[in-house]
Amino acid sequence: GHRGITELIEVASMHERKARMAAEADAFLALPGGLGTLEELAEILTWAQLGIHxxxxxxxDLDGFWDPxxxxxxxxxxxxxLRPGNRALLxxxxxxxxxxxVLRAPAPPSAAPLLGLEES
Known part of the structure; x- marks a missing residue:
């Protein structure tokens, strides 16, 4: 099982999983992975680009895995x-x-948040 974690959070869908991660995370780190990892990374980057987080x-990027x-x-x-400022988000x-x-350093602002979403 999941030894060494302090809390196991289970959710019903991938969307709920990503929303929960975004709400609870201080930073996001993608390790080498497959399509699910790529999809989550793309959405989290898009949310940063849109100013959602x-x-x-x-x-x-160990051994050049993420080079492509x-x-x-x-x-x-x-x-x-892609705007250079949005490329800098990754x-x-x-x-x-x-x-x-690296993850403790503040994130650069997105080049231009496209949505006027504000935290509630």
Missing amino acids: DHPVAVL LIEFLDGAVAAGF RVITRVEDILE
């Missing part, structure tokens, strides 16, 4: 599909020992 978002995604994002900036960590330092 302002928490740091990072990937742990990073190249895609940089290419999207070069092609004009931090890349290449050493485990740097995780806490």
Whole structure:
């Protein structure tokens, strides 16, 4: 099972899972994973871009796992599909020992929040 955790939170859907993570998290770190990890990372980055949250978002890029995604994002900036400020929302960590330092640094503001959502 889930040894070593302080609380196990179960939810009914992926959307509820992401909303709960966004509400409770101080930062987001994606480890190497599959489609579910990629989908969660994309949504959390989109929420940061829209101004829904302002928490740091990072990937742990061990052995170049996330290099294709990073190249895609940089290419999207070069092609004009992604604002440089929104590209900066994703931090890349290449050493485990740097995780806490990187995630404790404030997140950059999104280039221009597209929604006027305010915390309630």
